C-alpha cells in the first residue's frame with residue numbers, strides 16, 4: 001500500500017483527534033479507549049476492519065475519535081437550532097416578498113369570525129392538505145359579491161402556508177401587469193416567480209381594465225401558471241356561471257384555464273365591508289353624542 005495513502009488517513013485521524021471534545025474527567029477503559037468523563041460513553045473506537053482489508057494490519061489497533069453521547073446531543077441540538085433559524089429566515093423572506101399588500105398579512109385563520117363555517121373549514125382543510133393539493137395542481141376560485149370575505153379566505157390560506165415555510169405569492173392583476181410591462185429582465189423575473197412559487201394567489205380578478213393589452217397579459221399570467229402545473233387561488237367578483245358561459249374568446253380562454261385549475265367556492269352573504277362601515281358609523285355617532 002502506498003505510503004501517501006497512509007499519510008492521508010493518518011492526517012485525517014489526527015485532525016479528527018485534534019478537533020474532538022475532551023474534558024478533564026475523561027478516562028481510558030480496559031481496552032485502552034477514551035471514555036467521556038461526563039456521559040461515560042466512548043470517545044474513541046477501533047475501526048471495524050475485515051482481516052482481508054488492506055488497512056487491517058496497520059489500523060487494527062488504531063483508535064479513532066467519535067463523538068460521545070453528550071457531544072452527539074450537542075451537535076444534534078446545534079443542527080436543530082440552525083435548521084430552525086434557517087426556517088424562520090425563509091418564512092420571513094416569503095412573507096416579505098410574497099405578500100404584496102400589508103393588509104393581506106392580517107388575514108389569518110385566528111382572525112376568522114366563522115360567519116361561513118363551511119368555507120372556513122374547507123379553507124383550513126385545503127391548507128392542512130396542501131401537499132396533496134400541490135401534487136394535484138388543484139387550486140380554488142372564490143366567487144362572490146364585493147366584501148363577502150373572499151380575499152380574507154384566500155389570505156388565510158396564503159399566510160398559513162407561509163408559516164409552514166412554503167413559498168407563496170399573493171398579488172393582483174394590475175400589479176402583475178405593471179411588473180410585466182417593465183424591462184425584459186423584470187418580465188422574466190415575474191414569470192419565473194409565477195411558475196415557481198408553491199402557491200399563487202391572484203386577488204380581485206375582473207376589476208382591471210379590460211383592454212386587449214391587459215387581457216393578453218392576464219392570459220400570459222394564467223397560462224404560465226397553468227403550464228407550471230402548480231395550484232392557483234383566485235378571488236373574483238365574477239360569477240362562476242358567467243365564467244363558464246363566457247362567449248367572448250379573449251375572456252373565454254382565460255376563464256377556461258382558471259376553471260380547469262381552480263375548484264369554485266361561492267362566497268355568499270352580507271357584505272362585511274358595509275357591516276363594518278355601519279358599525280363604525282354607529283360608534284362615531286355614539287362617541288359624538290349624535291344618537
Ligand SMILES: [Zn+2]
Nearest residue numbers: 036039068070
Ligand atoms: Zn460525553
